[in-house]
Amino acid sequence: MQTTTITPRWLDAEQQVIWRAFLSGTNRVFTELDAELRRFGLDLGEYEILVNLSESPDHELRMSELADRVRQSRSRLTHTVGRMEAKGILVRNACPSDGRGVNARLTEHGYALLVEAAPYHVESVRRALVDVVDPADFEALGRAMVAVVDAPAAE
Amino acid sequence: MQTTTITPRWLDAEQQVIWRAFLSGTNRVFTELDAELRRFGLDLGEYEILVNLSESPDHELRMSELADRVRQSRSRLTHTVGRMEAKGILVRNACPSDGRGVNARLTEHGYALLVEAAPYHVESVRRALVDVVDPADFEALGRAMVAVVDAPAAE
DNA sequence: CATCAGTGATTGAAACCTCAACATCGCGTA
DNA sequence: TACGCGATGTTGAGGTTTCAATCACTGATG
Structure with a gap:
């Protein structure tokens, strides 16, 4: 019997420092953003939903398209949009052109x-x-993040 | 009556692109890491707990010190460590030198x-x-993240 | 037309995180 | 010694996310 063994390519000291700074730094950024948005009863996920709807025609977007843009699972988006609908932030309507689809649309509020x-x-x-x-x-930083996003998905 | 009005210093087009790449890129990185760790029944938060304990004398650390290092609230750490203890990953003991303290220590497993x-x-x-x-x-990227972490806290 | 695989969206339970309240202990001070 | 403030951890309730299962609809195929 034979197991697939990995010879770890550990990070060197400098890479290690940068990696840990990345963990701390991103944490710091998101903590700060959430703290500011909390004053409006929002978190970053909800804010991104607002932004993406506001940039779309009629302030309206299919749920699946919205999920892709804000990088949330469909399930998570359904729950979150449900709560936002209860708060009067947006409404959901059946999509006229596709019986399976649902459109989320911003309200005035x-x-x-x-x-x-x-x-x-x-x-x-x-x-x-x-x-x-x-x-x-x-x-x-921008180039680095673009490279990350453009990297091929793991197997 | 007078409200404090803000004149927004919007991001310019390039900054906007970089900012959005940051949101997508960080999301991509953390998604990838979590996917890999899930194969071991861990998430990134738990993995960082393991790393920090393993780097400490006797594989042991005070809860509060551990909370700081992994940037988790005390409450969150208590819950997470409780679950890890139930899985046999670590144990908790009263701190001998401080009656308030609790030490978390890695098990062999x-x-x-x-x-x-x-x-x-x-x-x-x-x-x-x-x-x-x-x-x-x-x-x-490393310099940028260090600058973020070293930036003075907002008021 | 009937079937069926694939897509869009939701559901509910379990897991997880947050928040405020609480219990305990250490330490400085009178 | 007694007081009281600050620090350490925990608790439980409520809110959020994840995961797998499910329902409804579309489009292609025979």
């Missing part, structure tokens, strides 16, 4: 909430990340 | 689990981030 929260949100993004990082490093 | 999972974990860190990013950009 939901759009007003986004308009109100957005300036504070962008300020927290600056405070936590954009304004504290050297501009050249910030651009490199 | 817990350490063996870490030893087993670590090579796959590091491989996923490489696959998701380290190996797909240009080395110079990776270093810049």
